Amino acid sequence: MALHLNLLHEEILQQRQRQRDPLKIGMMVLGALGSVMLAYYMWNAYKTLEIRNRLGQAQHDWAKVEPKVTAAQKRSAELNSIISTTKVLDGMIDNRFFWAPFLEKLSKCVALNAQLTGIDGTIQEDGKVTAAIDGLAAGREPRAAAEELRQLLLEQLGQSYTGVKVEFKSLEDLDTIVNISGTSMAMARFTIGATFATGTAKPTPAPAAARTRTREPQS
Amino acid sequence: MKQLKVKLTKDQIQKLGLSGMGFIVLVYVYFSFFLGPLNTSRDSTLRQISDIQTKIAGSKNEMAKTANLEKQAIAATTRFAALKALSPEGAPIAWFPPRIRTFFSGQEIDKATARMENSAPFKEKDLENWMRYSWVIDLPQADFSTLGKAVAALENSEPLLSINRINIKALPEDPQFQQIVLNASTVMVKR
Numbered sequence: 115m116a117l118h119l120n121l122l123h124e125e126i127l128q129q130r131q132r133q134r135d136p137l138k139i140g141m142m143v144l145g146a147l148g149s150v151m152l153a154y155y156m157w158n159a160y161k162t163l164e165i166r167n168r169l170g171q172a173q174h175d176w177a178k179v180e181p182k183v184t185a186a187q188k189r190s191a192e193l194n195s196i197i198s199t200t201k202v203l204d205g206m207i208d209n210r211f212f213w214a215p216f217l218e219k220l221s222k223c224v225a226l227n228a229q230l231t232g233i234d235g236t237i238q239e240d241g242k243v244t245a246a247i248d249g250l251a252a253g254r255e256p257r258a259a260a261e262e263l264r265q266l267l268l269e270q271l272g273q274s275y276t277g278v279k280v281e282f283k284s285l286e287d288l289d290t291i292v293n294i295s296g297t298s299m300a301m302a303r304f305t306i307g308a309t310f311a312t313g314t315a316k317p318t319p320a321p322a323a324a325r326t327r328t329r330e331p332q333s
Numbered sequence: 334m335k336q337l338k339v340k341l342t343k344d345q346i347q348k349l350g351l352s353g354m355g356f357i358v359l360v361y362v363y364f365s366f367f368l369g370p371l372n373t374s375r376d377s378t379l380r381q382i383s384d385i386q387t388k389i390a391g392s393k394n395e396m397a398k399t400a401n402l403e404k405q406a407i408a409a410t411t412r413f414a415a416l417k418a419l420s421p422e423g424a425p426i427a428w429f430p431p432r433i434r435t436f437f438s439g440q441e442i443d444k445a446t447a448r449m450e451n452s453a454p455f456k457e458k459d460l461e462n463w464m465r466y467s468w469v470i471d472l473p474q475a476d477f478s479t480l481g482k483a484v485a486a487l488e489n490s491e492p493l494l495s496i497n498r499i500n501i502k503a504l505p506e507d508p509q510f511q512q513i514v515l516n517a518s519t520v521m522v523k524r
Contacts, residue, residue, distance in 0.1 A: 136345050140352020144359055151363050158368065162375040169378050172385040183392035186399040193402050197409045198459045203416055203493070206520065210495040214485035221477060229508065233501040 211237050211312040215274065220247070223266040227252045227259050227294065237312060243275075246283065247306040252292050256302035260285055264306055275310035283307045419493055420522040425449070425466055429519070433470055436490075440483035442475045450516075454523070464523045467497075472513040474504065480513055493520040 120126070132138075213235065224230055232248035247267075251259035260282070268280040283305040291298050341349070421428050430447040437445035450467040472480070480501070487494065498516035 135348065136341075137348035137352060140349065140355065144352065144355050147356070148359060151359075151368075155363070155367050155371065158371050158375070162371055162378065165375055165378045165382070169382050169385075172382050172389070176385045176389055179389055179392050183388075183395055186392075186396045190395070190399045190402055193399075193406045193410070195459070196413045197406055199463075200409045200413045200416070202457060202459045203463075203520065204412070206495075207492045210488070210492075212485075212488050213496050213499050214481055214488055217477070217481045217484060221481065229503075230501075231503045231508070233499065235499045237495075237497050 219270040245308045252299040252301045260304040278310040280308045446471045470515040474510045
C-alpha cells in the first residue's frame with residue numbers, strides 16, 4: 115500500500131475554517147433572509163399602493179356623490195320640517211272654534227218676545243267656551259219667556275257641543291211695560307251663562323237671520 | 334449511537350453571537366420601520382375605503398328616501414305653500430288691518446278697524462318661523478244676520494285666524510244694529 119503524505123494539510127485546514135466561518139455564514143443567511151423580507155415588503159408595498167389607488171377612486175366617487183347627498187339631506191330635512199309644520203298648522207286649523215254656527219244656533223233660540231242686548235263669548239285656556247248672553251223677555255209671564263229661551267238654547271247647543279251648561283246668571287222683572295202687536299206686556303231682564311266644550315261644530319256658510327226686532331218701551 | 338460534537342472556538346462563538354444580534358436587529362428594523370408602518374397604512378386605507386363605501390351606499394339610500402319623501406310630501410308642500418301665501422310680504426300691521434277693512438266692506442259692514450294687541454313667537458320647534466299676532470277688530474255697526482254671515486265667511490276664508498272672543502252689544506239708539514268687538518289671533522310667517 116502506497117503511503118500518501120499530505121504536506122498541505124495546514125492550508126487545507128485553513129481553507130475549511132474559512133469556509134465554515136460563522137460570521138460569513140451568518141451574513142449569508144442574513145442576506146438571504148433580508149432578500150426574502152425585502153421581496154415580501156415590496157409585495158406588500160405594491161398591494162398597499164393598489165389599495166391607495168382604490169381609495170383614490172372611492173374618494174373620487176364620493177366627491178361626485180357628496181354634493182348630491184348633501185342636497186338630498188338638506189331637502190329631506192326641509193320636507194320633514196314642512197310636513198311637521200303643516201301638520202301642526204292643520205291641527206290648529208282643525209281645532210279652531212267656529213263662532214258662526216254658535217251665532218246661528220243662538221239666533222234660532224230667540225223668540226219674537228225676546229231680545230238679546232249683549233253677547234260676550236270667550237274661549238277659555240282649557241278650550242271651553244263661555245258665553246254671557248244679556249237680553250230682555252216680554253210676555254204675560256216674562257220669566258217663563260226667558261226660561262223658554264234658556265231651555266231652547268240648552269237643547270240647540272247640546273246638539274252640537276259637549277258638556278253644555280246653560281244657566282241664568284240673573285233674572286229680574288222690570289217695571290217697564292212694552293207694547294207688542296197692540297198688547298201690553300211685562301218685561302224681564304236676564305243674563306244667561308252658557309258653557310260648553312269646543313271642537314265639535316263645523317263651519318257653516320252663514321247663520322240664519324236673527325229674529326231681532328225693535329221694541330217700543332211703554333211708560 | 335454516534336454523537337456529533339462541533340467544537341467552536343471562542344472567535345467562532347463571538348461571530349455566531351454577532352450574527353445572532355444582526356438577525357435580531359434586522360428583524361426589529363424590518364417589522365418596526367418597514368412592514369409595521371406599511372401594514373398600519375394599509376389597514377388605515379382599507380378602513381377609509383370601507384367608510385367611504387358605506388357612505389356611498391348610504392347616500393344612495395338617502396337619495397332614494399328623499400325622492401320617495403318628495404313624492405309623499407306633494408300634498409304637504411302644496412298646503413304649506415298655500416298657508417304661507419296667506420302672509421304677504423311686509424309687516425302684518427301694514428297689510429292686515431286694510432285687508433280686514435276690505436273684507437268686512439265686502440260683507441256690507443263698514444268702518445271696520447283692526448289694531449294689533451301683541452305678537453309672540455311660538456314655543457314649538459315646528460313653528461319657529463311663524464308668529465302669533467293678536468288683533469282687536471272693531472265693527473261699529475252691523476245687524477246680526479250680516480255679522481253672522483261675515484263671521485262665517487271670515488272663518489272660512491282665513492284658516493289661520495281664530496276668534497278668541499266675541500263681544501256683541503246692541504246699540505242703545507238703534508237695537509236693530511249691534512256694535513261688535515272681535516279678539517282674534519292669526520298665525521303668520523315670521524318676516
